[in-house]
Each structure stands twice: as C-alpha cells, then as structure tokens.
Amino acid sequence: MANITFITxxxxxxxxxxxxxxxxxxxxxxxxxxxxxNCGGVCSxxxxxxxxxxxxxxxxxxxxxxxxxxxELDDNADEYSRLCCQIVVxxxxxxxxxxxxx
Amino acid sequence: MAESPEEHVxxxxxxxxxxxxxxxxxxxxxxxxxIVLIDRDPQLPYHRPPLSKTYLTSEEGSYHNPLRAxxxxxxxxxxxxxxxxxxxxxxxxxxIVLDNGEELAYDKLVLATGARPLIPPFPGLESARHVFSLRxxxxxxGIRAALSEDxxxxxxxxxxxxxxxxxxxxxxxxxxxxxxxxxxxxVLARVTTPGMSAFFEQLHADHGVKILTGKxxxxxxxxxxxxxxRCADGDELVADVIVIGVxxxxxxxxxxxxGLEVSNGICVNGSARTSDENIYxxxxxxxxxxxxxxxxxxxxxxxxxxxxxxVAAAALVGKVAIYDAIPWFWSDQYDVKLxxxxxxxxxxRAVVRKEVGEAPKxxxxxxxxxxxxxxxxxxxxxxxxxxxxxxxxxALIDRDKLADPTVPLRPANLxx
Numbered sequence: 065m066a067n068i069t070f071i072t073x074x075x076x077x078x079x080x081x082x083x084x085x086x087x088x089x090x091x092x093x094x095x096x097x098x099x100x101x102n103c104g105g106v107c108s109x110x111x112x113x114x115x116x117x118x119x120x121x122x123x124x125x126x127x128x129x130x131x132x133x134x135x136e137l138d139d140n141a142d143e144y145s146r147l148c149c150q151i152v153v154x155x156x157x158x159x160x161x162x163x164x165x166x
Numbered sequence: 167m168a169e170s171p172e173e174h175v176x177x178x179x180x181x182x183x184x185x186x187x188x189x190x191x192x193x194x195x196x197x198x199x200x201i202v203l204i205d206r207d208p209q210l211p212y213h214r215p216p217l218s219k220t221y222l223t224s225e226e227g228s229y230h231n232p233l234r235a236x237x238x239x240x241x242x243x244x245x246x247x248x249x250x251x252x253x254x255x256x257x258x259x260x261x262i263v264l265d266n267g268e269e270l271a272y273d274k275l276v277l278a279t280g281a282r283p284l285i286p287p288f289p290g291l292e293s294a295r296h297v298f299s300l301r302x303x304x305x306x307x308g309i310r311a312a313l314s315e316d317x318x319x320x321x322x323x324x325x326x327x328x329x330x331x332x333x334x335x336x337x338x339x340x341x342x343x344x345x346x347x348x349x350x351x352x353v354l355a356r357v358t359t360p361g362m363s364a365f366f367e368q369l370h371a372d373h374g375v376k377i378l379t380g381k382x383x384x385x386x387x388x389x390x391x392x393x394x395x396r397c398a399d400g401d402e403l404v405a406d407v408i409v410i411g412v413x414x415x416x417x418x419x420x421x422x423x424x425g426l427e428v429s430n431g432i433c434v435n436g437s438a439r440t441s442d443e444n445i446y447x448x449x450x451x452x453x454x455x456x457x458x459x460x461x462x463x464x465x466x467x468x469x470x471x472x473x474x475x476x477v478a479a480a481a482l483v484g485k486v487a488i489y490d491a492i493p494w495f496w497s498d499q500y501d502v503k504l505x506x507x508x509x510x511x512x513x514x515r516a517v518v519r520k521e522v523g524e525a526p527k528x529x530x531x532x533x534x535x536x537x538x539x540x541x542x543x544x545x546x547x548x549x550x551x552x553x554x555x556x557x558x559x560x561a562l563i564d565r566d567k568l569a570d571p572t573v574p575l576r577p578a579n580l581x582x
Contacts, residue, residue, distance in 0.1 A: 093235040102183075102472050104213035104231055106220070107547075108496040108505065109468075130503070133547035137554060 066158040070096045070114075073166055087162070088112040088149035098164040105149035110134045113165035115144045120160040124151050140166050174199030176482060177262060177270055179252050179420070180278030181205035182214060183468050184449025186233045188276055188475035193242045195483045201244045202270065204262075208249035209303050210236055215468060217306045218329055219498045222336035229303040255424035257442060274482050277432060277440070277447040278475070279417035281466065285410055290386035294393045296407045297386075300329050301414075309337075309407065318406035319343055322395045324383055326353030328497050330411035331366060334375050335499040337409075345403055346370070347381040347395070349412075359516060362530060362542055366499070369526075373500055414466065416451050429453050431464040436488040438478035446482065448474040457490045458557075459509050459539070469494045492557055494550075502526065505550040508540030508557050515565075521546065522571050529553070536562055548575050556580075 069079045070091060082090040091099035091112070103109035107130055116124050124146060127135065131150050135141040148162065176192060178185045181203040189201050205211065213231040221229050239246055251265040261271045283299035291297065296312040298305050313319055319342040323330045326348030334344045346353070352363035353370075370377050382398040386408070395403045418428045427433040427441040431453030438446045438454070449471035453464045473491040480487035495506040510516075513532035521527040529549035532540045537560070541553030552575060556563060562582040567573045573580070 092232075095235065095238050095241065102468055103496065104216045106216070106496070106498060108503075130547040133551055136548075136551045 066153055066155055066160075068153070068157065068159075069161045070094075070099075071161065071163045072097045073164055082153040083155075085153055086149045087114075087151040087153055087157075088147075090153055091148060096164065099148065101149055103149075107131055107134060107147055107150055110137045110147060112148045113138055113141065114146055114148045114162040115142065115165060116146055117161040117163070118144055120157075120162075123157045123160050138165060172198050174273040175271060176201050176274040176276065177272040178203045178276040178278060179205075179262070180280055180417075180449070180451075181207070181211040181246065181248065182278065182280055182449070182471065183233065184280070184471035184475045185276065185278035186211045187472045188278065188448055188479050189244045190234065190238070190242060191476045191479035192482055193244065195479050195485065197479075197483050199273070201242075202247060203239075203244060204247045204250060204252060204264075204270075206249065206251040207302055207304075210246075210248070212303055214301070215496075217303065218300050218332040218336060220336075221303075221306055222309065222333065223339045229306065252420060255420055255445075257424055257445070260444065273444065275445045276478060276482075277421055277445065277451060278449045278471075279420060279432075279447075280450045281414035281416045283410065284413045284415050286383075286412060288383055288385050290388065290393075294386040294388045294408065296393075296405075298407070298409050300333055300409060300411055309333075309409065312407045313337070313340060313342060318392065320392070320405055321345070321407045321409065322347060322403050322405040323409045323411060324395070325410065325412035326350075326377060326379070327356065327411060327413065328354070330409070331370065332497060332499055333409050333411060334370060335373065338370075338373050338375050339500075342407075344374075345376040345378065347383060347397065347403070348377065348379045349382050351379050353377060353379065358542065359510070359530065359532075361516070361518065362504075362544075365526070365544065369500065369502060414450075416464065418451060421445075421447065421451075430462075436477075436490075437481035437486075438474050438489060439481060446478040448478045454489065456493070456509070457488070458492060459512075463493075463509070465493055467493060467495050492554065494554070503545055503547075505543045505547060506540065507543075507550055507554045508532070508538070510540035510542070513539050517565050517569050519549065519569055519575075520571055521575070531563075531565075531568060533563075533565070538563055546575075552577055552580070 067081045080094045088101040100111035102111045211233045254263045261269045321342045321344045323346045384398045387394045393405045421432045422428045432447040434452045450466045477487045477489040497504040510532035515533045517531040527545045529543040543550040564582045
C-alpha cells in the first residue's frame with residue numbers, strides 16, 4: 065500500500081492510497097484535476113505530467129528515454145518531470161509528493 | 167425550452183472518448199444544467215485503443231480501463247444512460263426517442279456516435295463460428311473466450327490495417343497461429359507509404375505471423391470443428407477464430423434521418439456545430455475542416471475525439487472556439503511503437519531518417535514543397551516530438567541534415 069500526495073495547480077493537496085496499477089490510473093480514479101491520461105497509459109499523449117518532489121526521485125526512479133522525449137512536448141518539463149502512467153504504484157513509492165504540471 | 171440555464175439539458179449520444187470528454191469539459195466550462203450521456207454499450211465508458219493492443223494479452227479477466235471512475239460522473243452531475251440505443255431525433259420538438267420509446271428532451275444535443283465495424287456480406291458468414299470484429303470490450307472478451315477453448319488456435323485476421331495488425335501482434339503473443347489476409351498489395355495501404363508497409367510486413371514475418379497480400383476473401387465454409395476461409399484466387403485457410411478488421415462505417419444514420427447535413431461523416435463547422443444550431447457532433451463521426459491542412463477530413467483517433475469534444479464544450483457555453491489541432495495517432499505492435507503527427511496526404515517528398523544502432527529506430531518526414539506535413543516515427547519519440555514542434559512553428563527544415571543520422575536529432579541542428 066502506498067500513500068501518494070498530489071498537489072494540483074490551484075494548490076490543493078490530496079493524498080490517496082493504492083497498491084497496484086499506475087499512478088495515472090490512481091489519479092484518474094480519484095479525479096485529480098489535470099491528470100487526463102488520454103492515451104490510456106501507454107506513454108503516447110503526455111497528458112499525465114507531474115513534477116516529482118526532488119527528495120522523492122529516488123523512490124519513483126527516473127524517466128525512460130521515450131518518456132523524456134515525450135515530455136519535451138511540454139515546455140514546462142524539468143528534470144523532475146515524469147509521465148505518471150509510467151510510474152507503478154507499489155510500496156516503493158509510499159509517501160511521494162507529485163505536483164501536477166501546469 | 168427551459169427558462170434558466172440550470173434547467174437546460176445537454177444530451178450527448180455516444181459515451182466514448184469524445185462524448186465523455188465533452189461532458190466533463192462542459193461542466194468545467196461552466197455549464198450548470200443537466201448533462202446526460204447515452205450509449206448502447208452497457209459497460210462504464212472505457213479506453214478503446216488498448217482493446218487491440220494490451221487487453222487482448224492481459225491476464226486480467228474483465229476489461230477495466232475506464233475513461234473516468236464511476237464516482238466522477240456522480241460528482242460532476244453527469245447522468246449515464248448505458249445500454250440504451252437512440253432510435254431517432256425529433257428536431258421540431260427538440261427531443262430524442264430511445265429504442266424503448268422513451269423521449270428525452272434537449273436544449274443542446276451532441277452527437278458522438280462514432281463508427282461501427284464494416285462486416286462485408288461474405289457468403290457463409292452467418293453459419294461461421296467464432297467470427298469477431300474489434301471495437302468494443304465485448305468483442306475482445308469474445309475473442310479471448312474463443313481462444314481459451316480447447317479446439318485450436320488458428321486465427322485468420324481479415325484486413326491488414328492498424329486494427330488487424332495490432333490484433334495479429336496481440337494474438338501472436340498469446341500463442342495463436344495467425345494469418346493476415348489483406349486485399350491490397352501491401353498492409354496499411356490506405357494510411358501509410360510503401361516503405362512503412364514493408365517495415366510492418368517484415369516485423370510480423372519476424373514474429374511468425376503470415377501476411378498474405380492481394381487476397382480477396384470470397385466466403386466461408388464451416389464444418390463441425392473449424393471454418394475454411396476461401397480466397398478469390400482459390401487459396402483456402404483453416405480458421406478456429408476469424409477476426410474481421412476491414413474498416414468502419416460511420417454512424418451517420420441518426421443525423422441523416424433527422425435531416426442534418428451529412429457527407430463523408432456528419433458535417434460540422436469549426437466549432438463542431440452541425441447544420442442545426444442546437445446540435446453538435448464530435449469525434450470519429452464528423453466531417454470537418456482542418457485549417458492547417460486546409461481541407462475537409464474525417465479522422466478516426468483519440469486525439470480528434472478529445473480535442474473536438476473540448477471545442478464543442480466551449481462553444482456550447484457560448485465561448486468562441488475553433489478546432490485547429492494537429493492530428494496525431496499511435497500504434498503499438500510487439501515492441502514497436504509507431505507515432506504519427508500530421509497528415510501526410512499530398513506530400514511530394516518523403517525523407518527517411520534511420521538512427522544509428524541496431525534496434526529499428528527511424529522516422530519518415532513528409533513534405534509538400536518546403537512545408538513539413540507529417541512525421542511517422544518508429545520507436546523514436548524524439549522525432550515525433552520535434553516533428554510536432556516543427557509543424558506547429560512552420561520552421562524551414564534542412565532536409566540533407568535531417569536525413570543524415572550523424573547530425574543529432576535536435577531542432578537547432580535541423581532548421582535552415
């Protein structure tokens with residue numbers, strides 16, 4: 065079981081818990097504003113962009129090559145950016161804080 | 167007609183990517199009245215692209231990839247009417263009639279009716295067993311159930327388009343013996359260039375899928391254990407399961423019978439409005455003008471469904487909105503990801519760029535004169551992203567550098 069905190073662009077902080085699937089699916093199921101996941105979670109649309117809190121990057125790991133490339137579609141991407149359909153929900157990411165991209 | 171906006175009702179016919187996206191966007195844009203989503207599919211609206219890609223091979227029993235969680239609909243006050251069909255639209259009385267005779271009044275109506283698989287009237291079709299198309303969760307559940315039966319895993323896929331090829335790849339992963347029959351001389355003939363077709367034919371051959379081109383199916387003959395698929399040239403194939411993916415028919419009939427303007431789809435203007443000012447249409451079913459390519463198109467894609475739904479939502483609350491998106495598409499087969507941005511039709515030159523390395527990683531850039539129209543990128547998201555930005559900006563591209571894999575793929579290296 066992992067608790068994950070999303071901070072949406074209006075500053076609202078929401079903590080939800082899950083134990084399987086992707087972070088995008090978890091966000092979608094809890095109606096986190098700004099996480100769309102239009103492609104269904106296959107790293108094709110870049111509509112589930114989050115910034116991982118710097119201290120949590122060691123938990124989430126870093127973006128893959130295709131993910132980094134896709135993130136370049138978004139001018140707001142930075143070194144902490146991830147497409148959260150590519151982050152698997154597991155105990156390993158318990159406690160991470162994700163800021164939903166603009 | 168209702169007196170106050172709170173009493174206005176927007177009915178949306180079709181609850182897939184376009185209809186669902188439009189409903190939520192409508193609320194976000196400030197629509198205070200009722201929103202009712204209607205679909206004949208009884209399942210909570212779900213992502214369709216994974217049906218032919220990941221779901222066929224997933225180990226989960228039922229398909230769970232909803233577009234939105236069920237409580238999202240409740241929270242946003244979006245009423246779902248699933249498992250019901252719309253029989254007709256009565257524009258004079260501003261209402262729709264359901265199959266069961268029930269009438270639902272609307273102030274605004276959105277048609278997101280999509281398309282249905284084309285099933286040609288092959289002789290012997292009605293007595294053939296285990297024949298499927300692939301557009302709904304029920305189709306895929308049926309294919310999975312048929313393959314799990316203990317009677318053989320010989321699959322004939324009729325049609326070598328994206329659906330056919332994605333299905334072939336997924337079924338191959340499941341251990342099926344797969345043959346694809348394509349009527350044209352190459353797969354993906356309608357949607358891509360010969361070079362890309364050749365790549366996918368080789369990819370499937372490498373994975374043990376037999377692709378036969380130039381094959382017209384002339385009929386089926388079914389016996390106690392299997393079906394024979396006959397081709398016009400006399401070839402015969404034994405099939406335990408048949409998947410038909412030869413294209414779609416646009417669901418225009420509701421609009422047509424209501425007297426709305428219909429051509430290669432339901433005709434809409436730049437705001438997704440039909441020829442009736444209270445009726446909009448979005449997604450696969452629309453025939454619309456694309457300003458960037460300056461021509462009328464009908465697009466079958468998630469991008470078009472989502473983006474046109476947003477435009478319609480804005481227009482429905484009285485905002486000025488014009489649909490001007492660059493189309494994009496993707497296809498996943500085996501470990502190959504194809505990403506397409508733009509529309510390549512009308513190109514007069516194609517530049518092929520092969521990246522250095524062993525794994526297939528290349529891109530095809532389509533130009534009309536100096537204008538970049540489209541990019542097909544295979545395992546190359548960078549090319550897809552840079553292509554998208556170039557099409558957006560209209561940058562002039564140095565084609566010699568583009569074709570040279572020793573020049574790193576970066577925008578600054580490629581613009582003239």
